[in-house]
Amino acid sequence: MIRLAIQKSGRLSEDSLALIRECGIDLPDTKNKLRCVAHNFPVEILFLRDDDIPGYVADGTADLGIVGLNVVEETRKPVEVAERLGFGTCRLSIAVPKTFEWTGLEALNNKRIATSYPNVLQDFLENAKISASIHEISGSVEIAPGIGLADAICDLVSSGGTLLSNGLKEVQVILQSEAVIIRDTALSPKKTALLDQLKFRIRSVHRARNFKYILLNAPNEQVPAVIGLLPGMKSPTVLPLALSGWSSVHSVIQEDQFWEVIEGLKAAGAQGILVVPIEKMIL
Ligand code: PRT
Ligand code: ZN
Numbered sequence: 593m594i595r596l597a598i599q600k601s602g603r604l605s606e607d608s609l610a611l612i613r614e615c616g617i618d619l620p621d622t623k624n625k626l627r628c629v630a631h632n633f634p635v636e637i638l639f640l641r642d643d644d645i646p647g648y649v650a651d652g653t654a655d656l657g658i659v660g661l662n663v664v665e666e667t668r669k670p671v672e673v674a675e676r677l678g679f680g681t682c683r684l685s686i687a688v689p690k691t692f693e694w695t696g697l698e699a700l701n702n703k704r705i706a707t708s709y710p711n712v713l714q715d716f717l718e719n720a721k722i723s724a725s726i727h728e729i730s731g732s733v734e735i736a737p738g739i740g741l742a743d744a745i746c747d748l749v750s751s752g753g754t755l756l757s758n759g760l761k762e763v764q765v766i767l768q769s770e771a772v773i774i775r776d777t778a779l780s781p782k783k784t785a786l787l788d789q790l791k792f793r794i795r796s797v798h799r800a801r802n803f804k805y806i807l808l809n810a811p812n813e814q815v816p817a818v819i820g821l822l823p824g825m826k827s828p829t830v831l832p833l834a835l836s837g838w839s840s841v842h843s844v845i846q847e848d849q850f851w852e853v854i855e856g857l858k859a860a861g862a863q864g865i866l867v868v869p870i871e872k873m874i875l
Contacts, residue, residue, distance in 0.1 A: 593634045594786040597654035600626075600639035604771050607679040608658045612637070614871075615793035634786065646671050646774060655776050655783050656790075662748060662769040666709050671774040675791050678798060680771035682750040684709055687760040689737050692744070694763045700724045700744060706736035707746035716766045734758040793872075800873040804850060807842050807866040814861040815839050821856045823849065844870070 598608040609622065618631040622639070629636045638654055645657035650669035657671070662684050664673065686705065688694060700717070703724045707713050710728045717724055727742050734754055736742040746766065749755060755762055773794075775787060810818045815830060818841055822828050828843035841862075845853050850867070857865060 593629075593636055594656060594783050594790075595636045595638060595654045597638040597640050597645045597648050597657040597659075599642045599645070599659070602642060604642065604658060604660065604680045607677075607771065611658075611677065611679075611794065611797065614797045615790065635790075643667065649774050649776050652776055652778070655779055656787060657774045658771055659774060660769050661772050662709065662712070662767060664772065664774055665712050665767060668711055670777060672777050673772045674775040674787060675773040675794060677771040677773065677794070680769070682748045682769050683765045684712060684746065684767040684769060685749045685762045686713075686744055686746045686764040686766060687734075687749070687755050687762045688744045690759050690761050692761075694761075697722055697764065703743040704741075705744045705746055706733050706742035708733055709746055712767055713746045734760060796872045796874050799875070800870040802847050803844050803870055803873060804847060804867045805842070805870050806845050806853075807840060807864075807868075808857060808862040809833060809838055809840050809864045810860070810862045812837055812839055815841065817860045818857060818862055821853055821860060823853075844873075 599605045609619070612619065617633045617635060619637065620628050620631065622628055622637070625639060627636060627638050638648070640648065642659050642663050645654070645659040646664055646667040646669035648654040649657045649671045656674070658677065660680050661673070662682070664671065686700070693699070697720050700722050701724065704727055705713065705724050706727045706729050708728065708730055710726050713726055727736070729736065733745045733747040735758060736745055737760065738758060745760065748769070749762055752762060779787065806822070808818070819828055822841070822843040822845060828841050831840045833840055854865065
């Protein structure tokens, strides 16, 4: 049995549970639970506050955790990042009032910066040889300049809407973040094997999200041209249609090549093009 800690309620909770389920792990009803054991995989899920997760993983109470990289960096616990998960993406940035004349990082010398990330900010400022005073506050960091508490802030940004509505502008990104799986550095071989199984499933889910399954019909003489346009996994499947002189071609294409390929296929005489999502993709 491996223990995985995830955020109880917050921005990462839903995506963490969804990923676990997409990996084929069947959980009982998780509402109002602090822990639960999966039905079909030897994993126990612990529901915790995100800030506590690195500590629990570091001391071995949990084996794995899903948490923002920003929290991992700030808590400075001795854990390893085992996998990046691609959700909860945001950045930790320095922002100043719109009226602040930004001439570069030196403009922060002798200024007061409010943040909930004093450790990450301190490392950044030290590296950049800037001497500013850090005011740690635990929430509503964006209002600090407006109420005279600080000259600048360092906080998480995703859309930038919160900065804008508080009259602030982003001037320096100091960390790009996303949800990650962290692991206890001293996992037993059995638990390491379970982690590897989980990573394999997560990668299959991620790969599948980037690809689409495509089916189309084409006149037989156009099949080579159609195949030439499909950058498939190996080689496309070609099946004869009941209608003589026509074939059905099946393949896999990447989401980002999608429109470009579709245009080319239509021009090559393909008809009845279907593009469908893939649930898992095992290479
Ligand atoms: O209760 P608990 O301690 O578990 O949760 P929490 O309140 O500390 O964290 P939560 O749920 O707010 O965030 C969890 C994680 O989500 C963070 O640690 C980040 O890794 C990630 N994440 C992604 C974000 C954002 N995007 C985000 N935009 N966390 C916070 N924000 C906040 C930011 O602090 C700011 O107030 O959203 C505002 C900015 O958003 P925009 O879109 O207006 O730029
Ligand atoms: Zn938190």
